[in-house]
Amino acid sequence: MMANIALGILNSLPTAIEGTNRLIVDIAMFFGLLVIVAMALNFQYGNAGIPNMGCAVQVIIGAFTVSALTTRLCFIILEGAGVKLLPWASDYDWVYDMTFNVATTNGFLKNNAMLGISLFLFSMAVALVLGAIIGYLISLPAVRLRATYLMIVLITMADASQIFGRNIPSISGGTLGMFIPSLFKWYPGDSGVICAVITLLLGLISFFIFRTMLNSPYGRLMRSIRENEVTVGSVGKNVVGIRRNVLMFASGVTAIAGVMNAVYTSFVIEAAYQRAYWTYWPWLMLILGGPGNNAGTFLGCALIVALRRLIIVYKFTIQSLFFFPISYLEDIILGALLCVIMIFRPNGLIPEKLLYIPGVNYSNIVQEDVKIDWRSAPKARAGKGGGLLGGKKKEESKEEK
Amino acid sequence: MYPVLLMLLSFFRVAQEDLGTQYDNILFYTMIFLWVIMPVFIVYEEIKERRSLAASERALEASNIKEGKTEASEPAEKKSGRAIFGKIKDTFSKREPTEKKE
Numbered sequence: 472m473m474a475n476i477a478l479g480i481l482n483s484l485p486t487a488i489e490g491t492n493r494l495i496v497d498i499a500m501f502f503g504l505l506v507i508v509a510m511a512l513n514f515q516y517g518n519a520g521i522p523n524m525g526c527a528v529q530v531i532i533g534a535f536t537v538s539a540l541t542t543r544l545c546f547i548i549l550e551g552a553g554v555k556l557l558p559w560a561s562d563y564d565w566v567y568d569m570t571f572n573v574a575t576t577n578g579f580l581k582n583n584a585m586l587g588i589s590l591f592l593f594s595m596a597v598a599l600v601l602g603a604i605i606g607y608l609i610s611l612p613a614v615r616l617r618a619t620y621l622m623i624v625l626i627t628m629a630d631a632s633q634i635f636g637r638n639i640p641s642i643s644g645g646t647l648g649m650f651i652p653s654l655f656k657w658y659p660g661d662s663g664v665i666c667a668v669i670t671l672l673l674g675l676i677s678f679f680i681f682r683t684m685l686n687s688p689y690g691r692l693m694r695s696i697r698e699n700e701v702t703v704g705s706v707g708k709n710v711v712g713i714r715r716n717v718l719m720f721a722s723g724v725t726a727i728a729g730v731m732n733a734v735y736t737s738f739v740i741e742a743a744y745q746r747a748y749w750t751y752w753p754w755l756m757l758i759l760g761g762p763g764n765n766a767g768t769f770l771g772c773a774l775i776v777a778l779r780r781l782i783i784v785y786k787f788t789i790q791s792l793f794f795f796p797i798s799y800l801e802d803i804i805l806g807a808l809l810c811v812i813m814i815f816r817p818n819g820l821i822p823e824k825l826l827y828i829p830g831v832n833y834s835n836i837v838q839e840d841v842k843i844d845w846r847s848a849p850k851a852r853a854g855k856g857g858g859l860l861g862g863k864k865k866e867e868s869k870e871e872k
Numbered sequence: 873m874y875p876v877l878l879m880l881l882s883f884f885r886v887a888q889e890d891l892g893t894q895y896d897n898i899l900f901y902t903m904i905f906l907w908v909i910m911p912v913f914i915v916y917e918e919i920k921e922r923r924s925l926a927a928s929e930r931a932l933e934a935s936n937i938k939e940g941k942t943e944a945s946e947p948a949e950k951k952s953g954r955a956i957f958g959k960i961k962d963t964f965s966k967r968e969p970t971e972k973k974e
Contacts, residue, residue, distance in 0.1 A: 488896050499903050506910075660896035668899050671906040678914065766918040769911060824922055 488661040494784070496667050500735055502776045503670030507677050507728040509753045509760075509768045511721040514681050517762035517823070518690065519717040520697030522618050525609060525625030527749040528632045529722045531741070532605050533598040533729020535636065537651055538643040538739035541594045545576055545652050548586065554579055562640040569649045576652040584657035591654045594730050602726025606719035629746045636741030648740025651733060666735040673731065677724055682765060693717060694763075747802070752779075755805055758812050761819025770820055778804065 488496055508526055515521045546559055556575055557568035580587045609628060616624060636643045643649055655662035684690050695703050696710055704710045733739050752775060760771025782789065782800055790797045812819070 488900065492900065496900070496903065499907055502907070658895070660899070664896055664899040664903060668903045668906065671903060671910065675906065675910055675913075678910070682917070764918075766914050769914050773911065821918070824925060 488664055493663070494780070496661075496663050498776060498780050500663065500667040500670055500731075502772065503667065503674045504728045504732055505753060505756065505776060506674040506769065506772050507670075507731075508725055508749065509756045509772050510674075510677055510681050510765060511725045512753050512757050513762060513765060513768040514684070514724075515717055515721045517757065517764065517768070518685055518697060519693040519714060520618075520700075521714055521718060522622050523625055523718070523721070524622040524746075524750055524754075525629045526725055526753055527629040527744055527746040528605060528609065528625070529602050529725035530729040530732070530749045531629075531632045531636065531744040532601050532722075533726035533731075534733040534739050534744060535642050535729075536598040536601055536726070537594050537730055537733040538649055539641065540597055541590055541654075542573075542649075542651050544593065545580075545586075545590055546572060549576055549579055552579070562645075566640050566644050566647055566649065569644065573650040573652055577656045580652060580654065580656040582657070587654045587657045590652075591734065594654070594734070595727060598726040598730045599723040602723035603719040605726075606722025607715065609722070610715040610718045626746065626750075629750060633741045633744060633746075636744075643739045643741055646740075646742075648738060648742070650738050653737045654734055663735060666731060670728075670731045670735075673727060678765060678769075680724075685765075689713075697763075747805075751805060755809055755812075757819075758809065759819060761821040761823060763823035764819070764821050767819050767821035767823075 508530065511529075512523060512526055515523045546556055550556060554575060556572045558564040559568055559572055609625065612624060637646055639645070640647075653662055655665050658665050685693075692703070692708065692713060696708075696713060700710045729744070732743075736743075756771035756775045757768055758771070759774060760769065761767030779801060782797070782804075786797045789800065793800065
């Protein structure tokens with residue numbers, strides 16, 4: 472009887488990822504990607520006060536890692552294993568022989584799960600490192616600039632990365648783009664589902680990491696830099712160094728979103744990494760939900776992804792309501808929502824709360840009479856003669872004698 | 873307990889028999905589960921943090937009153953009601969706002 476019930480449940484489940492199920496997988500995938508990007512942006516802007524308008528650079532680095540490095544490594548391994556590929560060394564061959572080579576590679580990966588998994592992990596690791604390096608390079612001119620100039624520099628960097636991809640075919644096939652080997656070809660079902668699951672897991676992990684970092688002393692330091700960097704600098708903290716570290720870490724995490732996007736679509740083209748999609752939409756999510764607040768970022772992300780998918784699904788119905796092409800509606804909504812939020816809710820839907828340190832009982836701290844024994848520590852320091860006060864006190868005591 | 877175990881065993885047995893087509897189902901529902909658990913967890917964390925912060929704020933206020941540093945403030949509902957009423961009044965009258973920004 473139980474077996475029959477189980478069989479009934481299984482039979483009632485969808486047997487193939489198509490139609491509405493495909494749409495659900497697609498929404499989950501892009502939701503996971505944008506959650507990662509928006510949380511990294513929240514880490515940079517919401518908590519450290521770095522207005523990163525160059526998220527697209529970091530995402531594109533992840534995608535280029537797969538197209539330029541992982542694909543080449545895959546071809547080298549295949550040739551080493553005796554699989555015959557068409558020439559791919561020159562730019563011309565790289566672009567025009569790519570379809571055949573990728574099809575051959577996919578056939579090989581279908582029977583070699585370990586190779587696919589290893590290449591995927593390699594892509595993630597290299598993207599993390601390259602993302603951190605690009606974050607460091609961005610930070611060199613950027614961290615000393617004020618907000619407006621910093622934003623301009625980062626926007627130009629995002630455009631520059633796209634121009635590199637467009638004009639150097641060996642990176643991502645130039646204007647034609649290129650197919651990349653399907654790293655989940657070994658999976659017997661639909662590889663989109665496994666990509667979506669991994670992306671959502673990565674989103675959840677990044678949430679944990681960012682939350683832990685924000686509740687740590689380093690997170691409090693970041694917030695203090697956001698509020699007043701001059702004061703933080705005056706007490707001896709390395710403001711430039713902290714901002715650089717934040718940019719490097721967030722860049723590495725954002726690059727992972729680029730890897731997942733490339734693996735999901737199995738195709739990389741620089742035009743898919745425009746700053747409107749990978750920078751402005753995450754910014755809107757952040758501002759809508761509330762900067763400096765992970766729950767707000769998450770809410771903003773969910774609302775925007777749902778809104779965009781609704782526009783896509785019901786485009787024919789919505790089209791009859793407007794006189795202009797429906798493809799412009801998303802951009803109009805982006806601009807209009809930004810204006811509306813900045814006017815009516817500048818703190819977002821969920822405003823930022825005070826910093827909460829887990830494990831600390833605030834009620835006890837406030838209620839108890841804190842008694843500090845000042846006799847031990849300051850005197851010990853003064854006795855050694857270290858510090859300004861200690862030295863002065865010593866001199867004074869000598870004069871008194 | 874026993875029926876649940878039997879149910880699970882049956883489920884896995886049937887799933888194993890037809891594994892080629894059921895991979896997608898398992899992952900699909902894992903994906904849905906992750907999708908559901910993420911906001912639930914984040915909202916739970918947020919509420920927990922806000923509650924503890926509100927409790928600490930109340931404790932601070934109580935300790936201040938005890939020490940005589942500040943006077944007891946008005947209830948939150950009264951305060952917010954006054955604020956809302958003041959805003960509405962400012963909107964419909966041409967007078968200067970009651971709460972002046974510094």
